[in-house]
Amino acid sequence: MRLVASGPGSGKRGVGLCYKRAMAIDEDDPAALFHAAMKDARPLKGRRSRTTKPPSATRGPMPRTPATARRVTPAAKSPAPPLDPTSATGLDRATADKLRRGRLEPDARLDLHGLTLAQAERTLARFLERAQSTGCRVVLVITGKGLRELDGRMSEGRIRAEFPHWLNRPENRTRIYGVRTAHVRHGGGGAFYVMIRRPR
Numbered sequence: 001m002r003l004v005a006s007g008p009g010s011g012k013r014g015v016g017l018c019y020k021r022a023m024a025i026d027e028d029d030p031a032a033l034f035h036a037a038m039k040d041a042r043p044l045k046g047r048r049s050r051t052t053k054p055p056s057a058t059r060g061p062m063p064r065t066p067a068t069a070r071r072v073t074p075a076a077k078s079p080a081p082p083l084d085p086t087s088a089t090g091l092d093r094a095t096a097d098k099l100r101r102g103r104l105e106p107d108a109r110l111d112l113h114g115l116t117l118a119q120a121e122r123t124l125a126r127f128l129e130r131a132q133s134t135g136c137r138v139v140l141v142i143t144g145k146g147l148r149e150l151d152g153r154m155s156e157g158r159i160r161a162e163f164p165h166w167l168n169r170p171e172n173r174t175r176i177y178g179v180r181t182a183h184v185r186h187g188g189g190g191a192f193y194v195m196i197r198r199p200r
Helices: 030-038 093-100 117-133 158-167
Strands: 002-006 021-025 108-111 138-142 148-150 153-155 176-181 191-196
Touching: 093 176, 108 117, 117 138, 117 158, 117 191, 158 176
Parallel strands: 108 138
Antiparallel strands: 002 021, 138 191, 148 153, 176 191
16 A cells, blocks of 8 residues: 545645645555546646547438328218109109199009008008119009098098108108109099109
């Protein structure tokens, strides 16, 4: 073990050496000797310490994300207007005129006389389905006027009153495109022409 001068007083000042303090250093410990020798070391003026930065990882080109196909939502179809037998809804002028004059002969006909409301509704739905599948263009549905006196007034029959509502049910409305009161020779106010769409 030896004593090593430490502190600013370890250098020369005037004549002779001045030891401000001494440290006990173990000569068998290289690390201790190194730290003792470098304790008072100062960086030279005008020089900056170099800091070595670890090499940054090289970034390659970013992979391109495949363009996502744009989903085009088809515009919702507006619902078909309700059918009204009194206004020939959905019919062009020429067809409406032929029906009004009774110049179109029905391809098929259905008579709902004597049926209950539930029976008449089911029978009508099956009839329209069959008429479309067989290629009918115009059919005749007989509801009967069913006029009866109620509280001193004439009231139409229940089947005739419900008939327009049945036609406008979704399952029936998609099969037909027009309706009109029948000509007198086909039943007049107690029957209706129904125009059938072509099957898709």
